[in-house]
């Protein structure tokens with residue numbers, strides 16, 4: 001079988017003295033959905049742009065299906081990029097936008113329009129083929145941008161924050177569409193996002209970056225259930241980082257139990273209570289609540305996610321003292 005893996009080998013990008021990507025190694029299996037995830041400035045866009053050929057690496061190489069593509073032109077690499085701003089040509093119809101790259105390659109009108117129509121069908125945009133981009137919604141423009149990127153028949157589709165310009169409702173709808181297209185096309189997707197929710201929903205391989213390095217790479221479940229460092233535990237959310245005599249541990253918010261003071265556990269005080277429907281989020285702080293100190297930073301506190309029925313049977317109030325417990329098996333030791 002043909003190998004279509006995408007490999008990054010010691011890939012680095014420096015801008016003057018600033019290190020955007022610090023020499024990363026990553027292998028993305030052919031046909032997988034990979035999300036590069038991390039906070040602003042962690043180097044994910046620079047990584048994507050080096051894969052696309054829009055940025056020259058300072059060091060290292062990009063290998064696709066066994067072929068080194070590091071220094072090839074974007075159009076020669078077997079990758080295609082879908083940009084954050086969809087960048088459609090405003091004066092061309094939807095059909096001509098999609099067929100554009102084929103026109104540049106000198107492919108005949110009938111052949112290129114047939115392929116463009118097939119792709120418009122895939123993204124459910126056939127009825128809009130003769131519209132101009134200005135007469136489309138954000139979600140529709142995005143579908144056209146995707147069809148246009150697919151026109152070059154890439155092995156790898158690169159997506160730079162594809163959902164960030166959409167409203168929350170449309171974002172969830174498009175997330176399902178991306179999943180479907182990925183399944184139907186069977187090609188590798190590499191998707192940059194700063195949203196852990198988006199990455200967990202979509203990716204078979206979640207790559208969390210921090211300060212130009214890969215902090216952890218694995219399945220969504222791996223990363224969620226076994227965060228390697230405090231950074232990952234905090235970034236992925238729904239975890240508490242707790243200092244214990246044997247080191248810092250991560251404990252999921254839904255695995256924290258709250259009991260009466262005087263029993264076992266860490267003495268904490270309830271800082272705030274947020275009703276969330278099926279669960280209640282109880283925010284906790286160490287020590288006694290000092291008058292007027294609502295501003296201990298997010299790192300100072302913890303959260304217990306209590307099922308609603310359990311909470312309502314024994315409601316808690318801000319200011320109340322409780323004991324916080326967890327099972328040994330639910331505490332994951334974190335690397336420093």
Ligand SMILES: Nc1ncnc2c1ncn2[C@@H]1O[C@H](COP(=O)(O)OP(=O)(O)OP(=O)(O)O)[C@@H](O)[C@H]1O
Nearest residue numbers: 015018019020039040041042043044045046047194
């Ligand atoms: N052209 C440039 N010149 C100088 N520094 C740059 C340039 N592009 C990016 N950087 C720096 O490199 C680092 C990584 O940037 P990059 O855009 O890859 O991060 P990112 O994780 O994609 O962030 P964001 O989510 O904000 O786009 C940042 O500190 C950024 O300021």
